Amino acid sequence: MNSQPQPPAQSQAIVLACENVYKSYQQGPEQLAVLQGVNLQVAAGEMLAIVGASGSGKSTLLNMLGGLDLPSQGSVSISGQSFNDLSETQRGFLRQQHLGFVYQFHHLLGEFSALENVAMPLLLGSCSAKQAKTQATDFLQRVGLGQRLQHKPSELSGGERQRVAIARALVTAPQCVLMDEPTGNLDQHTADDIHQLMAELNRNLDTSFIIVTHDMSLAQRMNKVYSLFEGQLHLQAEVS
Numbered sequence: 001m002n003s004q005p006q007p008p009a010q011s012q013a014i015v016l017a018c019e020n021v022y023k024s025y026q027q028g029p030e031q032l033a034v035l036q037g038v039n040l041q042v043a044a045g046e047m048l049a050i051v052g053a054s055g056s057g058k059s060t061l062l063n064m065l066g067g068l069d070l071p072s073q074g075s076v077s078i079s080g081q082s083f084n085d086l087s088e089t090q091r092g093f094l095r096q097q098h099l100g101f102v103y104q105f106h107h108l109l110g111e112f113s114a115l116e117n118v119a120m121p122l123l124l125g126s127c128s129a130k131q132a133k134t135q136a137t138d139f140l141q142r143v144g145l146g147q148r149l150q151h152k153p154s155e156l157s158g159g160e161r162q163r164v165a166i167a168r169a170l171v172t173a174p175q176c177v178l179m180d181e182p183t184g185n186l187d188q189h190t191a192d193d194i195h196q197l198m199a200e201l202n203r204n205l206d207t208s209f210i211i212v213t214h215d216m217s218l219a220q221r222m223n224k225v226y227s228l229f230e231g232q233l234h235l236q237a238e239v240s
């Protein structure tokens with residue numbers, strides 16, 4: 001199958017909508033057209049994978065979907081609110097309310113422990129310190145790091161840092177989680193645990209996931225797999 005993305009059924013709330021998004025970068029005198037009319041609608045509870053060759057624009061697209069960067073043309077909306085209409089501060093607030101992120105480079109805060117890193121987004125919300133600690137501990141245990149709560153990022157392995165980043169992205173139970181190569185540094189057993197945690201949140205809280213990955217075994221566990229090719233998304237597989 002190789003067709004343009006179809007809108008989801010009317011009954012499902014649309015969490016994230018990407019409309020006719022173009023993104024070009026200036027490289028010296030040249031314009032590099034990376035995204036060339038991307039359309040995507042993500043319903044509550046959908047789990048999507050985006051695959052594609054290196055350099056095809058997957059991270060660029062993820063940055064647009066998360067409002068970390070703005071399209072050259074077109075718009076991305078979260079729960080009906082377009083990032084284009086917001087200031088940088090407002091975009092940050094919209095992200096904090098609705099989205100969770102796992103980046104390739106985890107962006108953990110080096111001077112804080114694993115527990116503090118995971119508790120941080122809860123403390124930025126309306127959570128008490130005690131509640132934040134309990135919830136962060138629970139999520140770190142779920143990603144297999146119950147014995148590493150007080151370790152700082154520099155005292156953890158690459159895969160452990162990745163799991164802290166995953167716990168931090170999921171701990172606030174966001175509506176939609178964007179992940180760039182979430183299982184890239186993990187062994188199969190740990191990758192399976194991460195997938196289980198995602199599936200559990202998806203089942204219990206209707207959390208949507210958009211993951212960019214080269215890991216086809218993970219991609220195939222999602223409801224839909226899109227490939228990014230020549231600047232557009234193509235639906236490759238769909239499991240109802």
Ligand SMILES: Nc1ncnc2c1ncn2[C@@H]1O[C@H](COP(=O)(O)OP(=O)(O)OP(=O)(O)O)[C@@H](O)[C@H]1O
Pocket residue numbers: 025026027032034052053054055056057058059060061
């Ligand atoms: N800030 C930037 N300025 C100029 N060019 C950029 C910028 N960011 C990305 N690019 C270019 O855009 C293209 C797409 O990059 P992107 O990182 O989105 O690809 P990708 O599909 O995520 O690749 P990979 O699988 O290797 O991580 C690449 O050719 C890259 O060189």
